[in-house]
Amino acid sequence: MKDLAFDLKDIEVFKIPDPKTRLNILQKYFFPRLEILMDSALSLVQEVYEINPYENTSSSYRPRHRQSAKVNIDRWGDVYLGISGKRKPGINTTIKNKHGKPYSYYYGNLAFRLAFRINSDGCMYTELFGCDFNARHNIKFLEDVKHVFDENHQALQALMMLNHVSFSSSLQFVSFQKWIDQKVEELVSEDENLNIGFYSDLCYFPLEFDRGLKRLNLAFVAIYPVFEVIRCLQQGQVLDEVNEIMMNMLSRYESWVHSGGYHNAFYGNTYLDDVSSEAEDYASYDLELDNYAFTRAGLWWDVLARDKWTCRSCGRSTRVDGITLHVDHILPRSQGGMDQISNLQTLCAKCNLGKSNRDTTDLRSVLPEKD
Numbered sequence: 001m002k003d004l005a006f007d008l009k010d011i012e013v014f015k016i017p018d019p020k021t022r023l024n025i026l027q028k029y030f031f032p033r034l035e036i037l038m039d040s041a042l043s044l045v046q047e048v049y050e051i052n053p054y055e056n057t058s059s060s061y062r063p064r065h066r067q068s069a070k071v072n073i074d075r076w077g078d079v080y081l082g083i084s085g086k087r088k089p090g091i092n093t094t095i096k097n098k099h100g101k102p103y104s105y106y107y108g109n110l111a112f113r114l115a116f117r118i119n120s121d122g123c124m125y126t127e128l129f130g131c132d133f134n135a136r137h138n139i140k141f142l143e144d145v146k147h148v149f150d151e152n153h154q155a156l157q158a159l160m161m162l163n164h165v166s167f168s169s170s171l172q173f174v175s176f177q178k179w180i181d182q183k184v185e186e187l188v189s190e191d192e193n194l195n196i197g198f199y200s201d202l203c204y205f206p207l208e209f210d211r212g213l214k215r216l217n218l219a220f221v222a223i224y225p226v227f228e229v230i231r232c233l234q235q236g237q238v239l240d241e242v243n244e245i246m247m248n249m250l251s252r253y254e255s256w257v258h259s260g261g262y263h264n265a266f267y268g269n270t271y272l273d274d275v276s277s278e279a280e281d282y283a284s285y286d287l288e289l290d291n292y293a294f295t296r297a298g299l300w301w302d303v304l305a306r307d308k309w310t311c312r313s314c315g316r317s318t319r320v321d322g323i324t325l326h327v328d329h330i331l332p333r334s335q336g337g338m339d340q341i342s343n344l345q346t347l348c349a350k351c352n353l354g355k356s357n358r359d360t361t362d363l364r365s366v367l368p369e370k371d
């Protein structure tokens with residue numbers, strides 16, 4: 001996984017003119033790498049949620065081209081590999097809910113997928129795409145999905161924000177919260193199919209594990225609870241149970257974050273070893289911040305004028321001694337010192353360097369006023 005990479009030259013495959021050759025090569029070229037990425041994401045799903053994501057799911061991919069196909073259609077011009085809800089025997093396109101009413105789908109079991117998707121411009125992202133819910137026939141289903149999102153919206157939004165995941169509904173220009181709040185009848189109109197999507201940030205080739213792929217993996221893990229909710233409802237599980245599943249997954253995710261799992265997945269363990277040296281770096285950065293350059297220009301001038309262009313420590317001046325003057329924070333900013341004239345004093349470079357960040361002596365009170 002660490003060696004997995006997508007290069008800019010990989011985009012060239014999308015430009016092969018002959019459709020049959022292009023579709024065959026797109027599969028051979030991208031699928032093996034996408035499989036590695038997906039296996040890695042699914043094992044992280046297992047770790048975080050303590051469930052087996054291979055159960056009840058099947059693979060979903062594009063192009064679905066077969067080598068022997070007579071007609072070669074590349075309708076979408078993209079590539080994806082992911083998972084979708086498993087087709088259950090006997091309830092291929094019609095699944096009953098607890099009231100015995102069927103959930104039906106425009107595209108049967110292709111109604112939704114959680115996948116890694118590559119567009120021909122070398123853009124890759126993680127997406128949950130719920131396509132063409134024939135809304136008029138699935139109002140109960142949509143209500144159930146919205147109900148579960150609503151019950152868990154705070155944890156869900158925190159998880160989305162942490163992972164830069166955004167929501168969109170193709171026919172509705174609404175926020176996630178508004179989409180949840182609106183009645184299904186208001187969301188859908190006659191003859192329209194409703195799309196919903198959860199998308200990671202876009203990552204552009206070249207991509208490596210530490211440069212993009214790791215984020216896509218974490219976005220996959222973050223969107224997984226949404227996938228699971230839709231899958232369970234689609235496969236006919238009772239609403240209360242599905243809501244329970246969502247709550248459990250979100251609370252497992254939260255524990256994973258709090259126990260440092262997310263941190264490790266993002267930074268790796270090497271970062272944790274470096275924490276002490278990082279803290280030292282930070283302390284020296286505070287010293288830099290106390291430099292006069294960070295005092296507002298007008299204020300800087302006022303301080304120098306008040307102190308008559310003279311170092312408050314040694315009494316030397318620019319005019320007579322040709323020294324460089326600094327405006328110093330008496331109480332350093334790193335200790336909460338304010339950028340106010342009462343907390344500022346003029347020091348020459350030498351005296352300023354001799355005054356450590358921990359020394360908060362106001363030298364104006366030590367030295368006699370000089371006129």
Ligand SMILES: [Zn+2]
Pocket residue numbers: 311312313314315316347348349350351352
């Ligand atoms: Zn001085």
